[in-house]
Amino acid sequence: AQSVTQLGSHVSVSEGALVLLRCNYSSSVPPYLFWYVQYPNQGLQLLLKYTTGATLVKGINGFEAEFKKSETSFHLTKPSAHMSDAAEYFCAVRGRGQNFVFGPGTRLSVLP
Amino acid sequence: DTGVSQNPRHKITKRGQNVTFRCDPISEHNRLYWYRQTLGQGPEFLTYFQNEAQLEKSRLLSDRFSAERPKGSFSTLEIQRTEQGDSAMYLCASSLLAGEVDTQYFGPGTRLTVL
Numbered sequence: 001a002q003s004v005t006q007l008g009s010h011v012s013v014s015e016g017a018l019v020l021l022r023c024n025y026s027s028s029v030p031p032y033l034f035w036y037v038q039y040p041n042q043g044l045q046l047l048l049k050y051t052t053g054a055t056l057v058k059g060i061n062g063f064e065a066e067f068k069k070s071e072t073s074f075h076l077t078k079p080s081a082h083m084s085d086a087a088e089y090f091c092a093v094r095g096r097g098q099n100f101v102f103g104p105g106t107r108l109s110v111l112p
Numbered sequence: 113d114t115g116v117s118q119n120p121r122h123k124i125t126k127r128g129q130n131v132t133f134r135c136d137p138i139s140e141h142n143r144l145y146w147y148r149q150t151l152g153q154g155p156e157f158l159t160y161f162q163n164e165a166q167l168e169k170s171r172l173l174s175d176r177f178s179a180e181r182p183k184g185s186f187s188t189l190e191i192q193r194t195e196q197g198d199s200a201m202y203l204c205a206s207s208l209l210a211g212e213v214d215t216q217y218f219g220p221g222t223r224l225t226v227l
Contacts, residue, residue: 004154009152032213036218041221043116043118043203043219043221044155044203044205045218046215046217090154090155094213099157099160099168100145100155101157102156103154104153105153
């Protein structure tokens, strides 16, 4: 069985500040991990994914995430927040041959 | 490549009515997924197809729900005798299975409101 927890349903940062969105997972098999972003009234857009290999993954819009097996974490970061980053962010886990399990999401607000 | 499209974008219906949603995947994607998303929650898996075969259904998919993907192209999701608890965003995603893991691309969703 797989599950995802996202610490903090709502995170606020100032424009230009570091963005850190937390994701912890549990999986009985080696996980594939994903971060998606959802803007209001839109579908989910893939930010980045980890499958195998390098544990630091770079995605679109300046986001990156690091897979830490020992901590069962896949936190999402961005060095400098932009107003356009305000959205809902979802972490998801998938094991080989298994379906996606999404976390509850974290709403990011960026303050001017 | 125009992405995944879903129609309608919004549907308001009265309890007890039947509704049908359509999803057009990215061309040549062999997998198609349906999810339900309620306010403040992440998407929950409902079912998926590989080509025209429906390979898995979630326990969330009651007998009132049926999905089809004729000819392995577009898909429809029908809800019969709608209930207020069916109000949600219904998301479709498609992917091309090549290798160990496929990346899902989502459509904009159909928001259902049951009065």
